[in-house]
Amino acid sequence: MSGLLSAIPLSAIRVFEAAARLGSFTRAAQELGMTQAAVSWQVKALEKRLDQHLFRRLPREVALTPAGERLARAASEAMSVLRTALEDLSTSTGGVLAVTSVATLATQWLAPRLGAFQLKHPDIAVRLDTAVKTLDLVRGEADVALRLGSGEWDGLESIRLFPSILTPLCTPEVAAQLSGAPAPEVLLEATRIGEAVEWNAWFKAAGVPPPETEARLVMQADFQALEVAAALADGGVALGSPILFARELAAGRLVQPFETCVTFRGGYWLAYPKERRRTRKIAEFRDWLVACVAEDPAIARYAPLAETAV
Structure with missing residues (x-):
């Protein structure tokens, strides 16, 4: 098993995770900045190495097989851990904290207190958003x-x-x-x-x-x-x-x-x-x-x- 794992490049797991999460090779390609053909090739290579089908190809989307669902859960958790670790390293000295808030809470309660936070943490800059649209935190639209x-x-x-x-x-x-x-x-x-x-x-x-x-x-x-x-x-x-x-x-x-x-x-x-x-x-x-x-x-x-x- 260890030999199999060492033979699978991380890039293939990254491509698979995106395609599984988005349910589409095309959308995965757009997110990753690749061509749809490159995504398809990476997935096929991964399936060949595992000797199992991970997706069922449908007319305009793809669906996970039982084996694909098992791998997708593990891949999602692994990529989340990796993204968090990389972010922790890149923001260990602070960075920008993107805060989205309902408007009245932001103007009446949070904003008057933010100065105290900035004094306590001068290396963290706060960007406050009060747009009506609900931002997707999981996708990183705000922290x-x-x-x-x-x-x-x-x-x-x-x-x-x-x-x-x-x-x-x-x-x-x-x-x-x-x-x-x-x-x-x-x-x-x-x-x-x-x-x-x-x-x-x-x-x-x-x-x-x-x-x-x-x-x-x-x-x-x-x-x-x-x-x-x-x-x-x-x-x-x-x-x-x-x-x-x-x-x-x-x-x-x-x-x-x-x-x-x-x-x-x-x-x-x-x-x-x-x-x-x-x-x-x-x-x-x-x-x-x-x-x-x-x-x-x-x-x-x-x-x-x-x-x-x-």
């Missing part, structure tokens, strides 16, 4: 992601940061206009900003029947930060996270007219590829971020509410 969701993503390891929690937020001036009826029912007639489903969930948590119409909803935006920005301009009452907008609350720019909060299932997570968990720049960022979460008083205050998620 780590801060996401809102269940925390269950194929190929990724996830660490829960804090819950997804919403409460009414407005300026002191708008809150003063609500003081005539200091009960949650007053918000039924208030100018509201945000999605109807989230407001209905909040009214239910406050013990108030939801409104029959959406006439008082004046604005919905793609990002929570945009909705709260409208509230900061005295545009009405927005649903926002008391964790993400803790600075504005502490400064008195925003107030929370009612203590009632609604917590949604899932939450905010840090995610990264499982096979890259030991990569230095990812490990340094993960440890720093977890420490930031542990030191945040707003998270400590509201994290227990995750048990009441709807």
Whole structure:
């Protein structure tokens, strides 16, 4: 067996792994910068050495045989280990850490803290992306992601940061206009900003029947930060996270007219590829971020509410 292994070049395993993962010789060739004929030749040579068929050739794609499936699992793991090791060597002195994040979390919570990370790790430059498109971490489109969701993503390891929690937020001036009826029912007639489903969930948590119409909803935006920005301009009452907008609350720019909060299932997570968990720049960022979460008083205050998620 050792003689057989020594006779098989690593390049053949690399080509096989790409073709197995992509299900196509053509796509494998594009990824590897080779011709389709070269990929086909490498696979045929590997099959000849092993004396087994690894693929079934179909009209526009290829499918693994049982033997191919066994080899593909091992090849995938081996290439992942090799890629991680090479990356660790090439980034042992730092490098660029590509972070993709949901927009409001990035602008309200992460960005104000990144300076502290840069001071602690001056050899690691951070590139922050807030594009709406979900980047594929497994394919290397970013190193780590801060996401809102269940925390269950194929190929990724996830660490829960804090819950997804919403409460009414407005300026002191708008809150003063609500003081005539200091009960949650007053918000039924208030100018509201945000999605109807989230407001209905909040009214239910406050013990108030939801409104029959959406006439008082004046604005919905793609990002929570945009909705709260409208509230900061005295545009009405927005649903926002008391964790993400803790600075504005502490400064008195925003107030929370009612203590009632609604917590949604899932939450905010840090995610990264499982096979890259030991990569230095990812490990340094993960440890720093977890420490930031542990030191945040707003998270400590509201994290227990995750048990009441709807």
